[in-house]
Amino acid sequence: MAIATVNPATGETLTTFEALDEQELERRLQLAEATFRTYRTTSFADRARLLNRAADLLDEDREDVARTMTTEMGKPLAQARAEAAKCAKAMRWYAEHAESLLADEVPAERDVKDSGGSRALVRCRPLGPVLAVMPWNFPLWQVMRFAAPALMAGNVGLLKHASNVPRTALWLEDLLRRAGFPEGCFQTLLVGSGAIDAILRDDRVKAATLTGSEPAGRAVAATAGEMIKKTVLELGGSDPFVVMPSADLDRAAETAVTARVQNNGQSCIAAKRFIVHADVYDAFVERFVAGMAALTVGDPMAEGTDVGPLASEQGRADLEELVDDARRGGADVLCGGERPDRPGWWYPPTVLAGITREMRIHREEAFGPVATLYRAGDLDEAVLIANDSPFGLSSNVWTRQEAEVERFVRDLEAGGVFVNGMTASHPAFPFGGVKRSGYGRELAGQGIREFCNITTVWHGA
Template sequence: MPIATVNPADGETLKTYEPMGEEELERRLQLAEATFRTYRLSSFTDRSRLLLQAANLLEEDQRDIARVMTTEMGKPIRQARAEAAKCARAMRWYAERAEELLADERPADADVADSGGTRALVRYRPLGPVLAVMPWNFPLWQVIRFAAPALMAGNVGLLKHASNVPQTALYLEDLFHRAGFTEGCFQTLLVGSGAVDEILRDERVKAATLTGSEPAGRAVASTSGEMVKKTVLELGGSDPFVVMPSADLDRAARVAVTARVQNNGQSCIAAKRFIVHSDVYDVFAERFTEGMKALKVGDPLEEDTDVGPLASEQGRADLEELVDDARRGGAGVLCGGERPDGPGWYYPPTVLTGLTREMRIHREEAFGPVATLYRAADLDEAVLIANDSPFGLSSNVWTQDEAEVDRFARDLEAGGVFVNGMTASHPAFPFGGVKRSGYGRELSGHGIREFCNITTVWHGA
């Protein structure tokens, strides 16, 4: 794939970039290593000041960078502005809390004495240059939720962004430079995916984080395992949205629409499989389908657009194949399901019913505004359907019954259980999944410690 901005609303190529050559890549790796030697010694106060300045600049740039994101990958402009604002808030969150999150920990005196020591502490030290391989769907947020904690921990970042969002990638490097970070603290590497393996094998790169597809995750994990380097992987999801009889059906149906089509349906934590108790299935299905039909599909730069184009022509083709496969297997279509005429990579909000385990969409992630509806006879069947997926990123549960909440929280195979609300990422809460959704955690104290050397300092008598 060329490194280029291609407007998904009309397919026009706006800007192209030449990949970095070996000489420039080597210069940047040397710079990252050299910068880390001094940056790791900086104080939390200095790091916080720089990150807060970056947050201020991002807020000033909000409208401009939102337009860049929308032009590069098609998200509705209102959502692009909200993404920029969310990034600024996350930077402030880490700037204000990192010192506390990474404070030295002191084991109990009794345990220290039992070890034969007089005192001990656990200290969190940075690892070094960390490679971030990031996707296009949230081109700012995915990077910031790595960069903010990594920089506050004293690491330096190397960003290999998706090849279809080069302007956003370059903006991020410039943002940190303008904020006052030393040049080598955060660098964008304009390289193709084929260069990732070589970069990972470089001894100067100490760890990697990837958000993306399963094949990409396997490749990074394989090389990192061979090189014995720490990795954090977030590889997507097919999140269940379970509706029980005690739920507020009007609100559940409204939130379900947003949960499915946020970011044009191209979100790892978007609800994708809607599992509804038989007692309320018909009512929910009707209200949900009405909401999906009412969405405005159109130019993502228009303020009232709800759903814009998919980010790439191939992405739309992949989504169509999943829908067509389900149809051939006997699935019903309550709305959508047909590619519209005209330019751009648009696909309508679609609701499928009558799914079976043999259909590809039952086990594969649908990355676009396509929802699958399942009927469950009771709570036990709802849990079985929800867990019948290779993914386990997050989940949504709608019920007023606390016993049901406890059961879902205990039995759903996911990294998150959101009750009576839509799954969302927030810097205060750990984010990540199980099964093929990956491993490790981003955000919160768990996320900032992922790329730290957890060091025991012990003193004898």
Template sequence: MPIATVNPVNGETLRTYEAMGEEETERRLQLAEATFRTYRTTTFEERARLLHRAADLLDEDRRSIAEVMTTEMGKPVGQARAEAAKCAKAMRWYADHAADLLADEEPDPSDVKDSGASRVLVRYRPLGPVLAVMPWNFPLWQVVRFAAPALMAGNVGLLKHASNVPQTALYLEDLFHRAGFPEGCFQTLLIGSAAVDDILRDERVKAATLTGSEPAGRAVAATAGEMVKKTVLELGGSDPFVVMPSADLDRATAVAVTARVQNTGQSCIAAKRFIVHTDVHDAFAERFTRGMQALTTGDPMDEDTDVGPLASEQGRKDLAELVDDAVRSGARVLCGGELPDGPGWYYPPTVLAGITRDMRIHREEAFGPVATLYRAADLDEAVLIANDSPFGLSSNVWTRDEAEVDRFVRDLEAGGVFVNGMTASHPALPFGGVKRSGYGRELSGHGIREFCNITTVWHGA
């Protein structure tokens, strides 16, 4: 795949970049290793000062970088500005909290009195250069939620971004440089996917994080396992959105539309499978379909656009194939479901009902504005349908019955359970999944400690 900006509105290639060769990649690896030796000794106060400066610069650049993101991957421009603002917020959160999150810990003396030590403490130390393999769908946020904690912990970052967002990738390197971080603290590698394996095998790279597809995650995990290197993986998701009879149906329906089409439906944590109790199924289906039909699809630079184009021609083809397979197998199209005429990689907001287990869309992630609707006879069946997926990133449940809430929290196989609201990431909350959605956690204290050497320090009597 070429490293290029291709406008998904019309398929026009706007800018193409040459991939870095072995010599430039080697120079950057050497620089990362050398920079880490000194950067690791900086204080939390100094790192926080630099990260606050990066946040301030990002706020100043919010409109311009939002337009770059929209041009590169089609995100509605208002959502792109919100993404930039969220990144600045996360930077400030880690700048303000990292010192406490990574402070030395001393066990209660009574717990270690038989260890022979006069004093024991646990210290969090940085690992070194960390390789980040990142996707295009949230081209700033996916990177910042790794970079902010990694840099505050004293690590340095090497970014291999998706090949269709090179301008965003280069902007991120420039942002941290302008903020005053030492050269080599955060570098963008303009390389193809085939070059990732060799970089991950390099002894100077100490760990890796990947957000992306299941095949990409498997490849990185396999190499990292062979090299015995720490990884964090955030892969696909097919999140359930469960609606029970006691739910506020008007609010649940309105949020359901937003939860499905955020980022034109190209989000791992977007609700995709809508599992509705039979008592309220028909009412929900009617309102939800009406809400999806009312969305404005069009130019993502237009402030009134709700749904832009998909990021790539292949992505639209994959989505259409899932829908067509479901329809051939008996699914009912309540709205959408047909490729539109005209330029660009658009796909209409779509609702499918009558989903069965033999349809591909039941097992595979629909990465676009396509919702699948299920009818559940009771709570037990709702849980069974929700868990009948290879993925387990997050989940949404709508009920005002506390006993039902307890049951969902206990039994849903997911990294998050959002009650009466849609899944969202926040710097203070751990984020990640189970099953084929990956392992490890980003954000919060859990995220910053993922790439730390958790060191036991024992002092003799």
């Protein structure tokens, strides 16, 4: 895949970039290693000052970077602005909390004495250069939720961004440079996916984080396993959205529409499978389908647009294949389902009912504005359907019955359970999944410690 900015609303290639040659890549790896030696000794206060400055610059540049994101991957401009604001918020959150999150832990005195020591502590130390392989769907947020904690922990970052968002990737490197971070603290590597294996095998690279497809995660995990290097993987999801009889159906249906089409439906934590109790199935479906059909599909730069184009021609083709397979298998298309005749990579909000286990869309992630409906006879069946997926990123449940909430929290196989609300990421809460959605956690204290050497310091009596 070429490293290029291609406007998904028109299919027009706007800018192309040359990949780094071996000599330049080597220079950057040397720089990362050298910078880490000194940056790791800086204080939390100095790192926080730099990160807060970067957040201020991001706020000043919000409109420009939002337009860059929309141009490169097609998200509605209002959502791009919100993504930029969210990044600034996360940067300030880590600037404020990193020191306390990584503070020395002192074991109980009796345990120290029992070990034969006089004192002990547990300290978090940075690992070194970390490779971040990031996707195009949230081109700023996905990177910043790695970069903010990693930089505050004293690590340095090497970003291999998706090849269709090079302008955003280069802007991120420039942002942190303008904020005053030392050269080499955060570098964008304009390379193709074929270069990832060699970079990860390099001894100077100590760990990796990847958000992306399951095949990409397998490849990075295999190399990292061979090299005995730490990884964090977030590989997508097919999140259930469960609606029980006690739910507020108006709120549930309204939220369901937003949860399915946020970011043009191209979100790992977008609700994708809507599992509705039989007692309220018809009433919910009527509201939900009406909401999906009423969405405005159009120019992502226009203020009133709800859904823009998909990010790539291949992404649209993949989505069409899933819908067509379901249709051939007997699924009912309640709205959408047909590609519009216009330039660019558009696909309408679509709702499918009558899904069976034999259909590909039951097992595979639909990365676009396509929702699937399931009718559940009771809570037990709702849980079974929700868990009948290879993925386990997050989940949404709508009920006013506390006993039902406890059952879902206990039994749903997911990294998050959001009750009467839409799944969202926030710097204060750990984010990640189970099963084929990956392993490890981003954000919160768990995320900042993922790329730390957790060190026991023991003193003899």
